[in-house]
Amino acid sequence: AQKVTQAQTEISVVEKEDVTLDCVYETRDTTYYLFWYKQPPSGELVFLIRRNSFDEQNEISGRYSWNFQKSTSSFNFTITASQVVDSAVYFCALSEASGQNFVFGPGTRLSVLP
């Protein structure tokens, strides 16, 4: 069965600090897809990134970067020079190629203090 774990329930940082959100997943499939979503205080779910299991290249998008390591089943998300607008709940999700479901982790609440 597929499972996503986000061990950090809440994180608080001061603006301009770097912060890493951890995501560990479990799957039996060799083909699968990993995602990160952001849920700001307004409540909507915003797609951030999608990564397939065959692509272990790390990705950087502005202040955001993602580290995918199949050897440790992790897909961690780093925000560099955090800003108050980064305050949100962040969800990691897994979709297996053989299944119909998206499975979400419980989320990590990030608070960036001015």
Next chain:
Amino acid sequence: NAGVTQTPKFQVLKTGQSMTLQCAQDMNHNSMYWYRQDPGMGLRLIYYSASEGTTDKGEVPNGYNVSRLNKREFSLRLESAAPSQTSVYFCASRAGGPHSGNTIYFGEGSWLTVV
């Protein structure tokens, strides 16, 4: 570009009342989903529809029914609301079939309180 639209955004129900949450997407997506979000539990799948005319149960289907009216619309019905169904409900859609690995896009959520 509306994306995924849900109505209503807020609703208060009395125990035992029924209601339907409406969802429509304008992205020509095949798959549609209903999730509920509860504190500390992330999002849990209630029902999904891989294509028009088909629906399947997710992780927490009890107490709910769904209808995939056409390709655009996927409604969620609570026949007899219970306080345990107080939650935030998200509709979502996805291009291609459920095995495609494509990104899932969410509506803005519907806040439901059952008293």
